[in-house]
């Protein structure tokens with residue numbers, strides 16, 4: 601309590617110093633007049649506020665665990681892990697992420713409409729509980745999304761009765777910490793009768809938008825702008841790239857198509873906080889299925905709005921060779937990394 605008060609007092613001092621210096625641009629004396637005590641307070645505030653790796657996570661970097669999935673008729677048995685794994689989120693910026701299976705976003709899950717999911721979460725985190733909230737299912741959340749304690753596992757059963765491109769995330773309190781630290785991903789529930797445009801599609805990819813904040817800093821996650829906003833892709837077909845949410849990931853490993861192709865993106869904005877205004881520069885979407893449900897068919901859209909956790913299937917035709925960048929049209933987020941490219945060749 602007193603320690604917290606100390607931090608707030610120190611933060612207050614910092615704010616005061618900043619305010620004073622801003623208010624008196626020409627009066628540089630006021631900056632040089634800062635007393636040694638105040639300088640110490642500034643340093644202390646910086647040190648106290650430094651984002652912290654929680655103790656049992658220090659030095660922990662658990663290897664990526666492949667997703668396990670087996671099918672028996674319409675019963676699918678999915679096993680995933682909660683684990684602590686270093687993720688490169690930017691050049692020289694490694695984040696000791698809380699993850700599913702060591703990826704952030706977590707691995708892509710694809711099931712069919714009507715499947716019964718038997719889901720097991722193996723919590724390899726030695727310190728804190730985790731859980732799984734699939735947006736694709738109906739369940740009593742206190743049971744179906746219940747916490748799994750450290751070094752234990754839990755199994756949950758539910759049905760994927762709606763088609764779509766859904767978010768999944770850890771739902772353990774505080775949810776914001778768990779999502780923003782990396783515990784999010786996408787589950788695609790393939791529609792029974794497919795999409796009306798299935799026959800027209802030549803290339804299809806999965807894209808996910810997410811944000812990063814200061815490390816494990818709930819106050820920053822709650823009150824501040826994201827440090828990075830990024831796109832990643834998850835391999836839907838063999839040979840496709842599979843990336844984490846790293847700045848530049850889809851500039852370094854661009855998606856590919858040929859002139860005349862109809863391209864489909866399964867997209868989801870896993871947030872946790874920001875909206876996405878998804879747009880592909882140089883084309884517009886012939887067909888859009890909001891949340892990936894064939895019933896939500898729209899045509900001729902320039903930009904598709906994705907609320908936090910919202911998904912869509914978007915389809916467009918590339919008529920000329922070139923480099924087509926995809927962005928969120930909230931360009932402040934492009935400055936923070938939310939851009940990738942599709943290279944179209946003859």
Ligand SMILES: [Cu+2]
Nearest residue numbers: 730770772778
């Ligand atoms: Cu969690």
